[in-house]
Amino acid sequence: LGERVSWQTLATVLIGLLGVLVMLRPGAGLFDWAALLSLGSAFLYGLSQLMARKISDTESSxxxxxYQNGAYLTGALLVAGLFRLAGIEHAVHPSLEFLVRPWIxxxxxxxxKMAACGFVAxxxxxxxxxxxxxxxxxxxxTFEYTGIIWSPLWGFLFFAExxxxxxxxxxxxxxxxxxxxxxxERLRAAPPLLVPTGDTA
Structure with missing residues (x-):
């Protein structure tokens, strides 16, 4: 994209990433091979947002x-169809069990509730x-990192977690x-201060 990254911006991104790692607690038994799916999802999501930034000059939000939601729907239908054709009824990992539940x-x-979820999304x-x-x-x-905060917050408010x-x-x-x-960002957008030159009219 040709965007210049200042050291302040890089610092905020790294601090936000550090916060995410602290919340995930590496070494606490939370990481296994299934976490690679989340890593791949994050990579593809970041790529999609870079593409959105690239085409933003010609397309509206x-x-x-x-098109993003259409791509998500198409991908979900393809995966569901493949699972159905392959006869996969049980997941090899508990975190993937929701993908192979019987359709009802x-x-x-x-x-x-699903309609409201779709509207909000x-x-x-x-x-x-x-x-x-x-x-x-x-x-x-940097601000997208805050998304990981809302999950425990909603869990506390609605499920007493x-x-x-x-x-x-x-x-x-x-x-x-x-x-x-x-x-x-505020400091960067602020107009430069005018320094008196000492000249008098």
Missing amino acids: TVMAF WPALPDLL SAGMILLSQAYRLAQANRVA VPHSATVLGATLIIGAGLLAFRT
Whole structure:
């Protein structure tokens, strides 16, 4: 993209990444081969946002969000069809079990919940695409780290799940990185100060 990355911006990205690593607690038994799926997903997601930044000069955020969601739907249908044709009924890892559950027709309350989820996700995709249109990708990425904070927050509010101390520490680092990025952006956008030359009329 040809974007210059200042040392302040690089520092905020690294601090945010450190916060994510603290929340994941490497070595605590949470990492296994299935984590590679998340790593691959993150890589492809980052690539998609770089592409969105690249085509933002010619396409609106709503158009980009539409095609992104269309790609997600197409990919999900292909994977579901392949699993169905292959007769895969049991996952080899617990985290993948939801992919091979038997298909059932959802009840009306569940349909409404899924529709609301789709609406919120689409709105978020539009806002995120607009953010990548207006700001440099490395700066937007810093604020995207805050997404990992919302999961434990909603878990606490709706399911009474108490977050681990590492989660709180990691969230603090991520919030600090976001505030630092915001301050850096404010200073960068501020008009230069006029220094008196000492000349008198």
